[in-house]
Amino acid sequence: MILKQRKLLTIVSEVTIENRLLKDLERLGAKGYTVSAAHGKGPRDQRTGDLEGGNIRIETVVSNEVLEQILEVLEQNYFPHYACTTWVSQVEVVRDERY
Amino acid sequence: MILKQRKLLTIVSEVTIENRLLKDLERLGAKGYTVSAAHGKGPRDQRTGDLEGGNIRIETVVSNEVLEQILEVLEQNYFPHYACTTWVSQVEVVRDERY
Amino acid sequence: MILKQRKLLTIVSEVTIENRLLKDLERLGAKGYTVSAAHGKGPRDQRTGDLEGGNIRIETVVSNEVLEQILEVLEQNYFPHYACTTWVSQVEVVRDERY
Incomplete structure (x- = not known):
């Protein structure tokens, strides 16, 4: 099976900013x-x-x-203001058109 | 400490197929x-x-x-029918007989 | 953006030992x-x-x-006594002073 390379971004933050964060993720291209x-x-x-x-x-x-x-938006708009922990992993996916 | 290479498979799906998915994972060799x-x-x-x-x-x-x-079973039996997101990471484990 | 290499350790265990585990993690240097x-x-x-x-x-x-x-403390004090599953991934972080 052919797997494609992508990045997994994990963000741990305050529940109060969930909606704002998710809107930013979608706006920036997360599918x-x-x-x-x-x-x-x-x-x-x-x-x-x-x-x-x-x-x-x-x-x-x-x-x-x-x-x-x-990451640029997180660094500018979130890290200075909110408790926010973030890490990135290399992952592989089966259906690359989805990500 | 000697670490062994394994794969971490993450599957996000509908709760309604949890039992079926877990049975398939075990049947296919997940410990x-x-x-x-x-x-x-x-x-x-x-x-x-x-x-x-x-x-x-x-x-x-x-x-x-x-x-x-x-991955083959997911591709045949799950991806066409259910909302199902999957990614694979390279991980290391301490006790390799467990995985 | 410059990312720094770190390790992500995931531990799955019994809820009854949560406090003891978290204290050990902090004592051993987890921030x-x-x-x-x-x-x-x-x-x-x-x-x-x-x-x-x-x-x-x-x-x-x-x-x-x-x-x-x-990992050494887990191997000595936890693995022999508790149901405890652990894996390690390579990850990247933005703000390395936090980890």
Whole structure:
């Protein structure tokens, strides 16, 4: 089976900005996303997700170009203002037209 | 510490097919799996997980051979019929006899 | 955008040991973590998460050195006693001072 290379972007952030974040992801070219509930602790000792309805963990599989756009918007509009943890993995997908 | 190479397969799909999917994974050689609740949106603009009890996000760590078998069954029996998003990552495990 | 290499460690285990595990992760150098609820099945056919409040799925992004420390403690203190599944992925992060 032929697999295609894509990037998996995982964003953990405050549930209060879920809708705004998802709209930005779609606007920047993400064709789909998966959201699950989470709680956690960040590097500045902020314990998140205990109050305010918890955290969200968003995953989206995207091309390199879309990833770059999303990371720039995160860096400009989200990282300075919100508890937001992000990491990128190399993944393979079967149906590349979907991502 | 010596780590062994395996594949992590993540499947996001409709909760209604959870049991069928998990049975197929086990039948095809997956020795374990992790399931968590999710919601999301797919590339054909289908918003999933809002109705019908949401989505599931299944993770299973498998060998290359088992992965290939599972992907073939997904492609034949699931992708044409269900909202189903899948990606594969390279991972390392400590205790290779478990996967 | 310059991305830095880190390791993503995922641990799936019993919810009863969540606090102990998180304390160990922080003591060993993890600067943050994300926890979500899960259920699943392990290689010894133990069905976990159905009783006792379910499983937890912990993710932490760490350096190679911190990863090595955590894996040693897991191997000594957790793997022999608890249903515990662990895998490691290579990931990239934007803000390396956070991990």
